Amino acid sequence: MRVAIAGAGAVGRSIALELLDNDHQVMLIERELANIAPETVEAAEWVHADACELSTLEDADIESCDVVIAATGDDKVNLVVSLLAKTEFAVRRVVARVNDPRNEWLFGDNWGVDVAVSTPRLLAALVEEAVAVGDLVRLLTFRQGQANLVEVTLPADTPLAGRPVRSVKLPVDSALVVILRGGRVIVPQGDDALEPGDELLFVATTAVEEDIRAALLH
Numbered sequence: 186m187r188v189a190i191a192g193a194g195a196v197g198r199s200i201a202l203e204l205l206d207n208d209h210q211v212m213l214i215e216r217e218l219a220n221i222a223p224e225t226v227e228a229a230e231w232v233h234a235d236a237c238e239l240s241t242l243e244d245a246d247i248e249s250c251d252v253v254i255a256a257t258g259d260d261k262v263n264l265v266v267s268l269l270a271k272t273e274f275a276v277r278r279v280v281a282r283v284n285d286p287r288n289e290w291l292f293g294d295n296w297g298v299d300v301a302v303s304t305p306r307l308l309a310a311l312v313e314e315a316v317a318v319g320d321l322v323r324l325l326t327f328r329q330g331q332a333n334l335v336e337v338t339l340p341a342d343t344p345l346a347g348r349p350v351r352s353v354k355l356p357v358d359s360a361l362v363v364i365l366r367g368g369r370v371i372v373p374q375g376d377d378a379l380e381p382g383d384e385l386l387f388v389a390t391t392a393v394e395e396d397i398r399a400a401l402l403h
Contacts, residue, residue, distance in 0.1 A: 186210070189250045191236035191266045192257030193220045196282065200256060201226045214245060237265045239273060248274040255281040260288045264296045271297025300327060321398045324386075332358075332388055337401055341381045345401060351375035356396035359389035 186209045190197045193215035201211045205228045212230040215221055223231045234241040236255075247253060253270040255263035263281045270276040281296075283289050283303035292301035302325075325334040339345060345353065350361065350373045364371040365384035371377065379385075387397055 186251045187249060188212070188252045188254060189214060189245065189247055189270075190254045190256050191262070192255070192282075193222070193226075193231070194256075194258060196258075197254075197256040198222075198226050200254060201229050205229065212245060212250070214241070237262055237269070239269060242269055242274060247276065250274075250276055252276070252278045252280065255279070257282070258284055260284050260291075264291060264298075267292075267297040269297075271299075300325075321394055323394070327388070332390055333394070335387050335389060335394060335397070337385045337387070337398065339379060339381050339383045339385065339401070343379070343381050343401075345379045346381050347378050349375060350377045350379065353379075354400055355387075356389075356393040356400070359387055359393050359397055361385055361387055 188204055188209055189212045190201055191214050193213040197213060197215070201213055204211050205226070210230075211226070211228070212232060213226065214232045214234055214236040216233075216235045218233065221231060221233050223229075232241070232245050234245070236242065247270060253266065253276045255266040255270075257263055257266075260283060263283075267279045267281045270279050278299050279297050280300045280302065281292050281298045283292055283301050286303050289301060289303050292298045320337070322336045323333050324336055327333065353361070355361065361373050363386045364373050364377070364379075365386070366380065366382070385401070389397055
């Protein structure tokens with residue numbers, strides 16, 4: 186997979202290293218000369234240019250990329266990069282970093298964003314996930330807000346203890362995708378028995394999140 190990352194600061198470089206470790210091709214586009222440091226991510230292609238410029242993206246052959254990641258520290262820049270990648274070059278998947286949670290509402294289909302990643306919101310969600318038992322915690326949003334990754338940890342007194350997964354009547358537009366139990370990652374099967382302390386991860390639309398919570402409490 187070929188991935189272009191706009192912004193070669195600490196965040197952009199970290200993402201690049203992770204992707205390279207997974208055998209993807211990575212191109213870093215950076216406007217500030219001070220951030221151009223090929224020795225920090227040697228396997229990446231480096232481009233010294235403004236990712237908000239249409240000509241820059243054309244020269245970089247963005248159209249051939251499978252994914253564009255707008256990872257700068259400026260929300261305005263990330264929105265422009267996302268819009269150009271999606272509308273001018275029809276990039277299949279655009280991921281954008283949200284620096285200020287107050288701007289999160291902008292990062293959607295209108296600006297070409299497929300997945301918006303808000304670091305403050307993600308950190309808050311992870312804190313909630315660590316301490317909240319029995320409550321539904323939203324971890325991540327997909328596809329312009331059409332679906333979310335949500336987590337529920339079953340409490341010690343859960344009425345579902347010992348019951349098979351198939352006995353949980355989930356609403357339409359939701360799916361149980363994984364069960365985390367201790368150090369195990371379990372792909373749920375219908376006959377798998379649920380246990381107190383299980384972390385259940387669902388993909389679901391916002392509209393049915395409360396229905397999931399209700400299904401797990403009864």
